[in-house]
Amino acid sequence: MRQRAIWSAVLVVGLALAGCGSASDSGKSTSSDGKLVVWDWKSGEPFAKSYLDKAKADFKKKHPDVEVEFVAQPFDQYYTLLGAAIQSGKGPDVMLFNGGGQIRDRVDALVPLDDYVAEDKQRLAGWEAFAKDGKTYAAPVTLQGYPIYYNKAIYQKANLDPASPATTWDKFVADCAAIAKAGSKCFALGNKEGVGIQFWLSSMGSTTLTAAEYDAWIAGKRDWNSANVKRLFQTWKETGDKKMNSDGANSTAMFNDSFALFQSGKAAHVMGLMSDVGHWQDFNEFLTPEKLGVMKAPIVTAGTTPTLPYDGGIGYAVAKWTKDPKVAADLARSLSSADALKAFYADAGAIAADTTIDVSQAGPAVATIVGELKTGKPALHVALSSKTLDLMGRLSQQLLSGSVTVDEVVKQLAASDQAG
Amino acid sequence: MPIGNTQPSVRPASAGRAGGAAVTPAAHRSGARPRRTRGGLGAERYAPYILVLPAVLIIVLLRLYPLLLGVNFSFTGDGEQNGTAVGFGNYRELFADPLFQTALSNVGLLVLLLPVAVAIPGLLATFIYLRVPGHRFYRSVYFFPAVLSPVIVGAIFNLLLAFDGPLNAVLGSFGVGPVDWLGDPDIAMFMVVGVHIWATFGMALVVFLAGFATLDAALLDAARVDGATLRQVVWHVIIPALSRTIQFVFVTTMIGMLTSMFGLLYIMTSGGPEGSTYLPEFYIWKQQGQMNRPALASAASTILFMIMLVVGLLQIKLLERSGKED
Incomplete structure (x- = not known):
């Protein structure tokens, strides 16, 4: 622990010095032969090498004189360090952000990119997560979404057709009974941190809420007393009551114990991610691409259409204090150029923001996910405040253990949502 | 001086x-x-x-x-109210928060479990002092967990206590159904405290052994000559002679329980299930780091400080009184 503290202190000081040095460098020189500094938490990883090489090559073509330096920061301190840089008004010219709250809280320090990235708008998806008040502040690199993965081998063992998983909730529950008979659990669930309910909410949202309710939820007008919102929590409780989840869900960590349960074939379904961890490439370590399926959410409320919930994952933004925003924006664009993103997709196993990338090599699961991006919508849980999410996590554990009613849950969540 | x-x-x-x-x-x-x-x-x-x-x-x-x-x-606001005075607003919010109430009642639970946490090393040290067979072996083995970091201890017990873990497997072979040790809100806190005691009692044991070193062996011999049983020896000779040591261990164990359970909580339960294993420390960390509520967190810290102050003063008083008796 102490060793770690010392090292991180050394790192912080070193990086701070590097940051200061570069800021003064770019201050001295003109934009054409200057130097751009990029902060992120990915460039140190081996899988990012070819991605960065491609992005640098693309940028070199446009600005051969400008040098680019990538500084990898530790992720757990990234926003703390960035906050210090923003306070002092000098730091990296280009920086990586998570979509959603992380970038929206800091747009004061960023340059709106709408004028520079107009050409990319069509090619890339996930812009909304980096936008605030109609202005875009970062070029998306990856997408993060919550598909439902299933294990085709278990379907076969349970005499179910792996090619056509259930499309309605009732059929799905019946399938789960068959899967239970074949000796497997229906869901691999890790709800120790209370994150399981977040994935549930987003994965099942499109088929439980009507389209109007869904859009209102994202827009911030959430009617917690509506029958369909309650239904979201009732189906969650049902999975607990009918023993559809893996044992001890409330003491199982989602990252990565629940994903391990799915990978090792102990459960037939998991609500996973598209990028970073708990996703198709992770699973492929034990589940071959042919065995891994991605299904649409089973329809709970008649008349709804399943859509894939996803948001922009990470993206590069340009700092206000950079010498020439045009050059920096070009670098951000190069970092989400087609070639670079293709390399990122291939090596890191992320679903890149570029929907034109050919993913047919990676197996049917990825093709299904990418195919659904066009109709996808923002995830429900991303719209909630961290306080409400924390409360929802605890209430979801109580729902599973049966110590609270659905009515009480929505009442508490409504109070927290309105207060926040 | x-x-x-x-x-x-x-x-x-x-x-x-x-x-x-x-x-x-x-x-x-x-x-x-x-x-x-x-x-x-x-x-x-x-x-x-x-x-x-x-x-x-x-x-x-x-x-x-x-x-x-x-x-x-702690008297200022968070977020948009950053820097403006809000009086006792944070404190009112804290005491209305069921999670903080759980954290405080868990402190009460720790105080109730304190005698157990002191009795275990005390008894084991007595046995070692009385030279039970293999006492040299036990003396070193008991100290082992004290050198492990809480993170490692937590990870080990996470595996042992998992729903499909070895402990439930052993229970299953006796025909006892599995228990969700860390997923049942009525059990989880006891498991975490139990693991904390297991991980830290080695230190208290060493203190007890040091106390025994000052014990006059003639007293024990005299008691034996008079035909006292083991229980009588412990109750009438050892405990009175070690009263200072026992009180010292009480103070240090209490402080340890209130201030150094964070690592275990973080690894084993993350405050769950259902928020049942929250302690003020964990609550403070959560509000400050995860919820971005530093002012509320500092109000909680102030309350924790007051609790520690009261506990500490009470214990100092106890120590002084026992000093006079000596």
Whole structure:
């Protein structure tokens, strides 16, 4: 622990010095032969090498004189360090952000990119997560979404057709009974941190809420007393009551114990991610691409259409204090150029923001996910405040253990949502 | 009192306070007195204050001042209200928060479990002192967990106590159904406290053994000659003789429980299930780091500080009373 503290202190000081040095460098020189500094938490990883090489090559073509330096920061301190840089008004010219709250809280320090990235708008998806008040502040690199993965081998063992998983909730529950008979659990669930309910909410949202309710939820007008919102929590409780989840869900960590349960074939379904961890490439370590399926959410409320919930994952933004925003924006664009993103997709196993990338090599699961991006919508849980999410996590554990009613849950969540 | 010892000329100034002055040779004192009356009176009088000044400054600047800042901060708002005074708003919010109430009642639970946490190392140390077979082996083995970091201990017990883990497998072979040790809100807190006791009792054991080293063996022999049973020996000889040690272990164990369970909680339960294993410490971390509510967190810290203060003062009082009995 102490060793770690010392090292991180050394790192912080070193990086701070590097940051200061570069800021003064770019201050001295003109934009054409200057130097751009990029902060992120990915460039140190081996899988990012070819991605960065491609992005640098693309940028070199446009600005051969400008040098680019990538500084990898530790992720757990990234926003703390960035906050210090923003306070002092000098730091990296280009920086990586998570979509959603992380970038929206800091747009004061960023340059709106709408004028520079107009050409990319069509090619890339996930812009909304980096936008605030109609202005875009970062070029998306990856997408993060919550598909439902299933294990085709278990379907076969349970005499179910792996090619056509259930499309309605009732059929799905019946399938789960068959899967239970074949000796497997229906869901691999890790709800120790209370994150399981977040994935549930987003994965099942499109088929439980009507389209109007869904859009209102994202827009911030959430009617917690509506029958369909309650239904979201009732189906969650049902999975607990009918023993559809893996044992001890409330003491199982989602990252990565629940994903391990799915990978090792102990459960037939998991609500996973598209990028970073708990996703198709992770699973492929034990589940071959042919065995891994991605299904649409089973329809709970008649008349709804399943859509894939996803948001922009990470993206590069340009700092206000950079010498020439045009050059920096070009670098951000190069970092989400087609070639670079293709390399990122291939090596890191992320679903890149570029929907034109050919993913047919990676197996049917990825093709299904990418195919659904066009109709996808923002995830429900991303719209909630961290306080409400924390409360929802605890209430979801109580729902599973049966110590609270659905009515009480929505009442508490409504109070927290309105207060926040 | 290093000042008194290293600087004999200053001693008279503090002689009234220092009990040690009574043993000083009279000649030494009389030698110092004329000098003091002759000259340099001011410098000598102020010397002790100047000498303790650095220590006082460090305590005031690095301890008390930040403490006051933190208390002051707890009366301001978070987020948009950052920096504006909100009176007791944070405290009202805290006491209305069921999660904080759970954290406080868990502190109460820890106080109730304290005798167990002290009795276990006490008993084991007694057995080692009474030279049960293999006592040398136990003496070293009992200390092992104390050198492990809470993170490692937590990870080990996460595996052992998992729903499909070895403990449930053993229970299953006896025909007992599996228990969700860390997923049942009625059990989880006891498991975490149990693991904490397991991980830290080695230290208390060493303290107890040190206490035993000062125990007069003749007392034990006398009791045995009089035909006392083991229970009578423990109750009438060992416990009274070790009362100071026992009280010391009580104080340190209480402090350990209140301030160093964070690592275990973080790894084993993350405050769950259903928020049942929250302790004030964990609550503070969560509000400050995850919820971005630093002012609310500092209000919770202030309350934790008050609890520690009350507990500490009570224990000091207990110690003083027992000191008088001796």
